[in-house]
Amino acid sequence: MAISVRNLVIGSGRPKICVPIVAQDETEIMQQIAEMKEKPVDMVEWRMDFLNDFNQADVLLKKMRIALNHTPILATFRTQKEGGHTPFSEKEYEQLMSSILATNCADLLDIELFISDEVRDRLVKLAQMTGTKVVMSNHDFDQTPSKEVIQSRLLLMEKLGADICKIAVMPQNSGDVLRLLEATNELKNEVQVPLVTMAMGSLGVISRISGELFGSALTFGSLNQASAPGQLPIEALKQALECLEQ
Numbered sequence: 001m002a003i004s005v006r007n008l009v010i011g012s013g014r015p016k017i018c019v020p021i022v023a024q025d026e027t028e029i030m031q032q033i034a035e036m037k038e039k040p041v042d043m044v045e046w047r048m049d050f051l052n053d054f055n056q057a058d059v060l061l062k063k064m065r066i067a068l069n070h071t072p073i074l075a076t077f078r079t080q081k082e083g084g085h086t087p088f089s090e091k092e093y094e095q096l097m098s099s100i101l102a103t104n105c106a107d108l109l110d111i112e113l114f115i116s117d118e119v120r121d122r123l124v125k126l127a128q129m130t131g132t133k134v135v136m137s138n139h140d141f142d143q144t145p146s147k148e149v150i151q152s153r154l155l156l157m158e159k160l161g162a163d164i165c166k167i168a169v170m171p172q173n174s175g176d177v178l179r180l181l182e183a184t185n186e187l188k189n190e191v192q193v194p195l196v197t198m199a200m201g202s203l204g205v206i207s208r209i210s211g212e213l214f215g216s217a218l219t220f221g222s223l224n225q226a227s228a229p230g231q232l233p234i235e236a237l238k239q240a241l242e243c244l245e246q
């Protein structure tokens, strides 16, 4: 099923292109936003774990909201155990995410499935109260779990209130990529929310462009610096998606 965020429909038609902002401070953030202006960007993900200083994150987000006009913003703090850049306690995670929600400037918030149950559930509730969509996520940078595990994690996310369920895995061989695609394809008509799945690294590139066929609604493309291995530059990603568009 598709959802709308501002004017963007996620979950029908070609996968939408989400571009991560990977920046240390306001100057870099604004430079990247300016560079995006000419590019086919459907949504921006702000990877807050790359920031030098988290204290001003809410103030920065308000400025980004203005600079980005109507482009939807996904706010993400990726924890280190799931591939993030900076060590952070759960308490800090919850405080940062709550301060982001209080601005009402993020359209979507990434909440990790495996943060503690209490923090996760409190943040989901807070996001719902502020009308912010929840992208629940899980990342495995070492391997690709079994099809059953991939599917059960995505189903659990839906049950816990996710508006979008996302999983990224690391394939060791082509069979792993196929399993991720099969898990997605089988589940796409069983869930009521859009799925976002990807196999990372060079082996997994096919999964970043084939979402319309197999059921992944969003794909991450890089501006200058990739936020995860295997991301294609935005223009190449757009071209590949157009080639495969049905």
Ligand SMILES: O=C1C[C@@](O)(C(=O)O)C[C@@H](O)[C@@H]1O
Residues within 6 Å of the ligand: 020, 045, 047, 076, 078, 110, 137, 139, 166, 168, 198, 200, 220, 227, 228, 229, 231
């Ligand atoms: O969850 C994801 C997906 C991702 O890990 C990728 O593989 O493209 C990139 C991250 O920035 C994002 O938060």
